Each structure stands twice: as structure tokens, then as C-alpha cells.
Amino acid sequence: MNHQGKLSGKIALITGANSGIGKACVKKFLDEGAKVVASDITQIDLAEYDNAQVTSFKCDVTKSSEVESMITYTLSTFEGIHILVNSAGVSSRNALGNDSTPEEIWDRVIDINLKGTYLASWHAVPEIERSGGGSIINLASTMGHVGYPSDLNEIRPKLGFDPYPPSKGGVVQFTKSLAIELATRGIRVNCVCPGYIETNLTKNLRDNPETYNKLINLHPMKRLGKASEIADAALFLASEDASFVTGSSLLVDGGYTAQ
Secondary structure (H helix, E strand, C coil): CCCCCCCCCCEEEECCCCCHHHHHHHHHHHHCCCEEEEEECCCCCHHHHCCCCEEEEECCCCCHHHHHHHHHHHHHHHCCCCEEEECCCCCCCCCCCCCCCHHHHHHHHHHHHHHHHHHHHHHHHHHHHHCCCEEEEEECCHHHCCCCCHHHCCCCCCHHHCCHHHHHHHHHHHHHHHHHHHCCCCEEEEEEEECCECCHHHHHHHCCHHHHHHHHHHCCCCCCECHHHHHHHHHHHHCHHHCCCCCCEEEECCCHHHC
16 A cells, blocks of 8 residues: 555545446555545445455445435545545446336436436535545546537437436536535536546447447547546546646547547
8 A cells, every 4th residue: 555645645435436437546546545435336345455445335326315325434434535536427328228218218327427426526525625625526528528429320329319428518517517616615626538448338339349440440549548547537636736626627538529
């Protein structure tokens, strides 16, 4: 464990921590000296971390009572909270089963991606303030800034009605509004906007060689991102390196939105 890391002495709560970007953030923050509560809707196996500074809490971020319990658990375990990473999220591809209606999928994606970010922040803000201030990092997406390209129509039918871009656009706007509200209260609020990343959310797209090649070519760097690269961006926003950064949307997308 690194006691001299950028997050030494800090307490971090990370949602969606059982896979992908959330899991990468847990590893990165532990390496930088933070104490971490790793939360997910599924049970987390902590054995792989081999680190006494991490604990877990099972939580559905769409349920206010469970989120409140998650915050209470964090406070009772580590006696404070300085950093919140809202990484819990789904895409319309994996939100529900194949027999679900478009409206059901819409509600589920908005609930987890947008409402979940809101609820965790709502319950965490007073405690972050009591702990002396800190940082909230929301996981948005390039799709919070642009729409799906039309040539993905054969992959994603009815792209214009897909709830994922609106959910992430909402996260971007929520980030800005909350940042202004908390700017004089010692809490910075920013979001990371990844391009397509090699995680479970993109697995079914990457499993199709033609689709995978199409996705790669959408990124000027001609590759998809890694979860660890998004965790690096989250670390920057969580640390004092970003002490004058709030209300920002940090695009980490291999040039996707620059074209």
C-alpha cells in the first residue's frame, strides 16, 4: 500500500465497482493510498485486492434507502468520505432481457445512469462537506456530447430513441449544475467522458469482428480505450492536481469527438 500516494488519507466511495471502469478506479485509488468502499449491485470479492484498506457494500443505486445505507456504512467504517465516483451504469444492450419493451429499457437506463448518479451525490454531499470537502467524479460518456453515428444502425436499431446518450447528457448537465452549487463549499464536481472502452459494456460489440473494426475506426487513435486509462483520469480529478477544476467534462476518447 502506498502511503505517499496522491490520495493518501482520503476516503473514497466507488459505485459500479465490480467490473470495468469502477473496478479499475478501486485498484488505482488503493494504489494511491486511499481507503475505498467498493459498491455494486452484485457481491464483490475483495480477496483479489489483498488490501485491508478496501471494503465492499452491496447497493442498488436506484433505491434511495439503499444509497443512504451505503453512505452510512462508509461513515461507520472509515469515519468520513472525501471522494465519490459514480461509476454504476448500463447501456441499453445490457439493461434488461431481450423481451423488454423500449419503454422499460428507457426507464432502466435513465434510472441507473442518471438517477443513480443523482441519489449517490444527494446523500454523499453533506457528508463530504462535513469531512472537510472533496471531489465527486461522475462517469458520463462521449455520447453525452454527440449522438450515435448513423452507420451503427445495423448494430443499434432506432438509435434516435436509445436512452444511453440522453442519460449521459443528463449526467454532463447534472455535473455542471452541482459544481456551481458546491463551488464555494469545498467540493469539486466533474465528469469523465470515455469513448468506447474495452469493458463488459462493449463486449457484445467487440465479439463481432466487423463491428469491432468499425468501432476502432471511429477513434482517430485506431483503438479502443482501457478501463485503467479512464481510472487515471478519475484519479486526476479526485486529487489535488485538479484543485482548480470543477464543472468540467473530461473527454478521454482517443479523439472520437474531435472529428
